[in-house]
Amino acid sequence: MGGAAWWREIVPPPSASRIAGCADSLAYVADAAPPAEPAHTGLVKALIVVAAIVGVIACFSVWVERQALNTDDWVNTSGRLLENSEIQKALANYAVDQLYANVDVSAELHKTLPKNFKPISGPAASGLRSLATAGAQKVLATSRFQQLWRDANRAAHQTLINIVENKGNAVSTSGGEVELRLRPLIVQVSDQLGLGGNIADKLPPDAGNLKILRSDQLGLAQTIARLIRGLALVASLLTVGLLALAIYLSRGYRWITVLASGIAFFVVGVVVLILRQVAGHVLVRELASETARPAADAAWSIGTSLLVSIAHEVMVAGAFFVVAAWLASPHSSSVAARRALAPVLRDYPVAVMSVLGIVGLIWLLDAVGSTRAVLLRLVLIALAGYGVFDLRRKAIAEFPDATLGEMPARIKSRLATLRQRGGRPVREPAREDQRLERLERLTSLRERGALTDAEFEAEKASLLGSGASAPSDQ
Numbered sequence: 001m002g003g004a005a006w007w008r009e010i011v012p013p014p015s016a017s018r019i020a021g022c023a024d025s026l027a028y029v030a031d032a033a034p035p036a037e038p039a040h041t042g043l044v045k046a047l048i049v050v051a052a053i054v055g056v057i058a059c060f061s062v063w064v065e066r067q068a069l070n071t072d073d074w075v076n077t078s079g080r081l082l083e084n085s086e087i088q089k090a091l092a093n094y095a096v097d098q099l100y101a102n103v104d105v106s107a108e109l110h111k112t113l114p115k116n117f118k119p120i121s122g123p124a125a126s127g128l129r130s131l132a133t134a135g136a137q138k139v140l141a142t143s144r145f146q147q148l149w150r151d152a153n154r155a156a157h158q159t160l161i162n163i164v165e166n167k168g169n170a171v172s173t174s175g176g177e178v179e180l181r182l183r184p185l186i187v188q189v190s191d192q193l194g195l196g197g198n199i200a201d202k203l204p205p206d207a208g209n210l211k212i213l214r215s216d217q218l219g220l221a222q223t224i225a226r227l228i229r230g231l232a233l234v235a236s237l238l239t240v241g242l243l244a245l246a247i248y249l250s251r252g253y254r255w256i257t258v259l260a261s262g263i264a265f266f267v268v269g270v271v272v273l274i275l276r277q278v279a280g281h282v283l284v285r286e287l288a289s290e291t292a293r294p295a296a297d298a299a300w301s302i303g304t305s306l307l308v309s310i311a312h313e314v315m316v317a318g319a320f321f322v323v324a325a326w327l328a329s330p331h332s333s334s335v336a337a338r339r340a341l342a343p344v345l346r347d348y349p350v351a352v353m354s355v356l357g358i359v360g361l362i363w364l365l366d367a368v369g370s371t372r373a374v375l376l377r378l379v380l381i382a383l384a385g386y387g388v389f390d391l392r393r394k395a396i397a398e399f400p401d402a403t404l405g406e407m408p409a410r411i412k413s414r415l416a417t418l419r420q421r422g423g424r425p426v427r428e429p430a431r432e433d434q435r436l437e438r439l440e441r442l443t444s445l446r447e448r449g450a451l452t453d454a455e456f457e458a459e460k461a462s463l464l465g466s467g468a469s470a471p472s473d474q
Helices: 003-010 016-032 041-069 071-082 085-102 105-112 115-141 143-164 183-192 215-249 254-287 293-303 305-328 332-347 349-365 371-398 404-420 432-447 453-469
Strands: 177-181 209-214
Touching: 041 071, 041 215, 041 254, 041 305, 071 085, 071 143, 071 293, 071 305, 085 115, 085 293, 115 143, 215 254, 215 371, 254 293, 254 305, 293 305, 305 332, 305 371, 332 349, 332 371, 349 371, 432 453
Parallel strands: none
Antiparallel strands: 177 209
16 A cells, blocks of 8 residues: 555545635634734834824814804904903003093093192092003903903904905905904093093094004915915814824724824824913013013913813814724723624614714714814714724624623623622733633534544644733733
């Protein structure tokens, strides 16, 4: 008997079912482990770093766009500015300075004072200056004047936007100016001082008017407005697009990239907050006098509150990315979460996607009016939809037989274990559950005849050996 014939007698050729079963088992074990040399790691890291840098630029550009070019945000900020006591004091001083600069207060008092008191009109005018400042602060603190302030800011800002965006027929682009008028405040201060009702006629038309834009600045203002809107749109979409590309390229370790993306969002938010603090300190110190610094500090804090809100929104988005990464990770707690979600994702896909769609639609409708916000949220909703789809596929592949009915028993067992351990959960290796499930699968293949005893022992030894050497998540 030839050597080849002797070997065929001792070890018969494997059947087709045995080959298919063994291949299925090997593929299952191989797919569960990350590739030894993940592809595109350098490119993925670079994309995340660039996305974080662009994200910082996006935050500041979105802040400038909303603060400078959104009338509602401008009016809200200006209203909060006037409610601040330090800013009220600064404006009151400005109004009184304008009154004394444009009106001879001493002469007006000389006209109104009784004959016996006319000689003291000069000293009285000087003494009334502090009283006038206090009176102006009281006027600024009233709800009526604050509403007038908001209305004046809304009108001035809307005129500004109409000019820089060439909207409407009522705005002239030649010889036009945008002004914020504080003349009514000066008139009220003069009334409180008892200077008579004709002071308004004696004030120059431009007294107390703060020029925001002159006609010769129109071209520059329009260019800056277009650049701000374009930068806010491009930087925001580019940030999310770079992260999406990094996640797409990181096949086999996507949960790590998603986690890194979430961390990048956190870093962007923290960097923005730090830069805001540093910039505010430098600008206030360099541009404001010693007496004006309290008001300047308050103005910077209130004026950049929208930037703080944007930074917080970015950090919240990062938290969602971190949660998504945890759900997809091989950690034992993540595996347990996927087991719990598997029956819902498998049996009720329409309900799951409907809930996601409704939440996404509400979030999207909240952004109507801003092209940038709508496009950005559409991209994030698409990423969330793909994430849910991929989670469903992964959970079903891992736990095809999981049911909702088993959850109460598992929770009860877990609570009992915690009580037995004095409330301290026992940390287990991250791949323990997966390794046991693969052993069960190999046992099933052997029982069906797909694997011989020798093949089963070899696969078992290989699996246990790789599991023993794998690091555990402690």
